[in-house]
Amino acid sequence: MGDLSEIGGTGRLPVRIEVFSYLRDHVFESAAVFPAVESMQLLARAARGLESGLDVATLLDAAFGKFLVVGEEEKVIEAFVEFENLGDDRVSAALNTRMRVSGSAMTRTREHARVCFVRSGMISENPEVPAFAESETEMQVPAEDVYRELVPMGPKYQNLAGSVQLCPAGALSEIRAPDVGEADGPLGSPFALDAAFHAACVWGQRYCGFIGFPVGFARRHVIRPTAPGGKYAARVLPAGSERVENIFNLWIFQPGNRVFEVVRGLCMRDVSGGRKNPPAWIRREQ
Known part of the structure; x- marks a missing residue:
């Protein structure tokens, strides 16, 4: 893991996504795809171990990019999380995988989800639910x-x-x-x-x-x-x-x-x- 103490500091954490059977129920056009809600859960788990003051319950500027398709026989997905210290008490976390370029030995990185976590106490909310008659x-x-x-x-x-x-x-x-x-x-x-x-x-x-x-x-x-x-x-x-x-x-x-x-x-x-x-x-x- 790289040093994130300075603005622009980066780090990378390998992760292995276990393909539990319930994940195959999340489908798009007949293919199982890793849900955005699971990507956020994975990123929060990874970020929680990054530094003690990081508030993983507050997520900003989320973007869910390329679908992470779950293969029919796939039991584990090899992936990695990239972290970057953005300053302003924000840390970016992105879930990525590598895929082989068809017909070559080259690989390409695909980003599937990205969120920003904030340091504790930066944002709070005590909302009222709008009425629905x-x-x-x-x-x-x-x-x-x-x-x-x-x-x-x-x-x-x-x-x-x-x-x-x-x-x-x-x-x-x-x-x-x-x-x-x-x-x-x-x-x-x-x-x-x-x-x-x-x-x-x-x-x-x-x-x-x-x-x-x-x-x-x-x-x-x-x-x-x-x-x-x-x-x-x-x-x-x-x-x-x-x-x-x-x-x-x-x-x-x-x-x-x-x-x-x-x-x-x-x-x-x-x-x-x-x-x-x-x-x-x-x-x-x-």
């Missing part, structure tokens, strides 16, 4: 319909519960995090945030006519980690839209305004190049 709901989509037709994930990633309530002002849904011990870590259960991404995807399919995939966010603050087997709710509010990109703020919470985490500036983008489109029944008449 049931009278605003104009459509309710049962979770089974979401996973059958809108977000085709395998069983371990089908964690929206009940129905997703939709209106132009946002989405609200219950979440149940499965009790998968291997998935637990410093950021809590990854399944809760992943399910909140699904609610944002459903909102985008109805009101914007495209299937969005998380490609980054401005800030994530884990106030208290979600737990395996826990029950939560997700509130998703749109904060901007372009032709193939939506921006959201989201909250994961329990009754009584007990907030577990907040994500600001979540970017959901059509990464299929227009190959995939929402079914007609979910789209709102424009």
Whole structure:
């Protein structure tokens, strides 16, 4: 590991990603891909051992680059984390792999996820969850319909519960995090945030006519980690839209305004190049 004490200091940490069976339920266009929520968990674990004052519960400027495809026979993925001291009490961490260039002995580095962690006490948040009146709901989509037709994930990633309530002002849904011990870590259960991404995807399919995939966010603050087997709710509010990109703020919470985490500036983008489109029944008449 390099010395990060100076601005511009860098370091590299090899990591071996064990391909647990549940990871194969996270799919995109029929291929298993390593989830963004798992990449953040891995980076937080690595950063936690970097220096004692680093706050791994606050993540800034996340970018999820190239998909990390999980091969059908792959049991372990060899990867590495690159750290850089950016100054302003921020440390950048990126998850990378090397791939062989077809027809040659050369290799190329691929970046799959990058976040910035901050030093303790730099950022704090005690947010209120925006109110959601049931009278605003104009459509309710049962979770089974979401996973059958809108977000085709395998069983371990089908964690929206009940129905997703939709209106132009946002989405609200219950979440149940499965009790998968291997998935637990410093950021809590990854399944809760992943399910909140699904609610944002459903909102985008109805009101914007495209299937969005998380490609980054401005800030994530884990106030208290979600737990395996826990029950939560997700509130998703749109904060901007372009032709193939939506921006959201989201909250994961329990009754009584007990907030577990907040994500600001979540970017959901059509990464299929227009190959995939929402079914007609979910789209709102424009």
